[in-house]
Amino acid sequence: MAEPIVQKIGQAKLSPARRFKDKLFAGLCLGSAILGVLLLGVVLWGAVKDGFGGLTPRFFNGFPTASIERAGIKPALIGTTWVVVLTLLISIPLGVAAAIYLEEIASKNKVNQVIQANIANLAGVPSIIYGILGLAAFVRFFGMGQSILAAACTMSLLVLPTVIMTTQEALRTVPKDLREGSLACGATAWQTLLKMTLPCALPPIFTGMILTASRAIGETAPLLVIGVVASTREIPKGIRDPYTVLPIQIYNWSSMPQKEWHALAAAAIIILMAMLLSLNLIAIILRNKTKRI
């Protein structure tokens, strides 16, 4: 926010006590901001510092065995890929469709207001509750068992509110003139939506998708509840197969009492954070590229 002119004039007339309070407050605010940035450094460094020694080829190719020397994250990496890709395939079409309904089709009647409020509420439901829902609905009721499919379905319900809300925001960024121009040229409402509004809203929608992917990569609690096979010796080959994912592997190794396991967990955290940071980087690069067009 630009500094108002009056404030600069007024500053000189402050009494010493008021000036001191003014400086103190500014210092507190600045200090907190610096602390925020420092905390990020502490969090990242504290979580990964013991892990660099563990990043050997064996670690990437190995299975989560009982021996520390030979343990690796291959099944977890592949499991994470399966779950995340399937989650995106389920949640993005559903989320975009729901957002289109709420933003472009629905009139502002009571039913749609209820849907909108409900989505905001769902976004605030703790992730572990989704785990309980997934356990009762997908694992038991639909008989999916502890499979990749059950995990992806649970995860999809979890990220759906976020997908819907980010897509809605993206659709809102498209100027009204463009839509009205298209309608005036004789396009139907749906042609306008598919050929004008959606393409224009694509960059922010895409950013939302990448954020969804990073959420799905890091989310742990719901998968813990619906059940992950503790020590996988097999690489999953289909959506019905049992699986393990990277965050669960990190959790398992972290809960071991010996320090050596913690180093493995730290190494896995390095991989996890690298994946998340590069996803964010891709989102930023693509966003800048599409903006120029």
Place this chain on the structure above:
Amino acid sequence: MAIREATAPVPSIKRRVSSRTIREWFLTNICLSAGLLSIVTTLAIILVLFNEARQFFTKVSLVEFFTGREWQPLFAEPKFGALPLFTGTLQIALGSALIALPIGLFISIYLSEYAPPKVRGIVKPALEVLAGVPTVVYGFLGLTFITPILKTWGLPLDTFNALSGMIVVGIMIIPLVTSLSEDAIAAVPRAIREAAYGLGASKAEVSTGVVLKSASSGIIASFILAISRAVGETMAVTLASGAKPNFTLSPFEQIQTMTAFIAATVKGDVPYGSTGYQTLFAVGFTLFVVTLILNLISMKLVKRLKRHHG
């Protein structure tokens, strides 16, 4: 001539059921169904939680559940007093709020009132990354980094302790407080600030006396939402604060929160349909209701803010 042409009746377009109309009808309904899925999800959550919780409460009285001080649901002689889980959750929620609310609020004031664009360009992305760190990483951090550091300071800590859980959850919810408070502060009209400066107020006086007051309902909404997040947080508290139901308010001891109980119990493979299995749903239902109430209050406050500033 020209007038006659203009007033000539427009040939009426016949309403034909073309393939396009059908396709668009389908598209509309697909989108509607996707929207309705969210309602189905909510109903399913309530149904699943309520159904099993109801069966649990036919065996265990509400009074025992909410006032009993011993929580040993899987023992041979089970005790179903959930107070230890509630105090555990309360500790984490209050402790993390004590850390995150002031820091988060000061950062948001700094970002909206003080920060030059360049500094903003560093602080904002840093907070975004902080918000994107998976919760299991925070748990690992609490257990293997924060607790050992606190121990070297001579604090009488258990390996798992409430304090490190509070600290990591506190760090975790700072970005949430900051971004929501900043939104609320940004909604304060510039004219009010200018008026206060015109009366000779200092920057701090404008920030605290005018901006914060004007944005207060939005800021309180961000606080409540952050506390709700802390209540529902699972992985960080499970790893950092442990899995022992403990009726205590001492931050140095091992505790168990509602979420940590759910996580620990499902891992132990409780038999399907047993009372132990149903405790999951009773605790889950309580958790759901608490977070729902917090979220609803927060949403009401945001709405009030919007009305306030048009």
